[in-house]
Amino acid sequence: MVKMTGKSNTFLDRLVQGRMLARWARAARLAPALEGQELRQLRSDARALKREIDRVLFAAEGKLSMPLGGGDGIERPLGCDWAWRPEVWRGPVFPQGVAAAQSRAMMGREVTLFHDCKVSELTLRQIRNTGVQDLAPFGLRMDVFRFDGSFLSLVLDLPEAGVTGLRRNHLIRLGLEVELEKPLEIFCRLNVKHGPNTDQLVRELPVQTGQNFVEFDLAYTKMNEKRVEKAWVDIIFEGPQMNQIVLRDLTFARHPRAEI
Structure with a gap:
């Protein structure tokens, strides 16, 4: 058991951890012979423990995979008051891969795939980033073979921290490091729901010029600042058939527009 102070494990800590591991090793051996309430209780206990272990592994894997020197590698414009990298690019998620992915399939809790293929x-798969220039520890690879649909997109809901305090003088920057097997157009659409209305801003990611971000200027919306409920982004891929699309990193940053 690791102490929250970050100090080395004591003998007692290691003894407790050893007994806990021995207990679960014994439970694993006995599980096939259990039935009814005993088996249900063991499953409940195991799931509760797994949730906490998964949280530790997510934080540890993500942090230990970050570049040396600290920081999260997110570019923050002047005056930035919120920045975020979704979990798929921060740490291991479940499932790590989806084959023959259906519409509304999810990678982790924050990325949802949408399409209308019959x-x-x-296929979607979380991958490890190993390049010298990679700032995110993980990436997302999408392989598209025959495509008989009319649209393909990935959708990410912005967390509460990115929506709280959102104003019309804000710009939201979406950074996207992408590798393509062959060229295609990528559009990014910001959706902001306020009351019964939803405003949308669409920008094309200029991948052909090497620029890796777009900015959404909320001054071009009719957003009611007092009624903002949620915001999400659609990343739309035009003509994706027979292509491998690797999203090495995806980040958001919010900052106020410079006053003139």
């Missing part, structure tokens, strides 16, 4: 020949 037959899905799409």
Whole structure:
């Protein structure tokens, strides 16, 4: 058991951890012979423990995979008051891969795939980033083979911290490091729901010029600042068939527009 102070484990800590591991090793051996309430209780206990272990592994894997020198590698414009990298690019998620992915398939808790294919020949997989220039520890690879649909997109809901205090003088920057097997157009659409209305801003990611971000200027919306409920982004891929799309990093940053 690791102490929250970050100090080395004491003998007592190691003794407790050893007994806990021995207990679960014994439970694993006995589980096939258990039935009814005993087995349900053991499953409940195991799931509760797994949730906490998964949280530790997510934080540890993400942090230990970050570049040396600290920081999260997110570019923050002057006056930035919120920045975020979704979990798929921060740490290991479940499931790590989806084959023949159906519409509304999720990678982790924050990324959802949408398409209208009759037959899905799409795969999604979280991968490790190993390049010297990579700032995110993980990436997302999408393989598209035959594509008989009319649209393909990934949707990310902005967390509460990115929506709280949102104003019309804000710009939201979406950074996207992408590798393509062959060229295609990528559009990014910001949706802001305020009361019964939803405003949208669409920008094309200029991948052909090497620029890796777009900015959404909320001054071009009719957003009611007092009624903002949620915001989400659609990343739309045009003509994706027979292509491998690797999203090495995806980040958001929010900052106020410079006063003139």
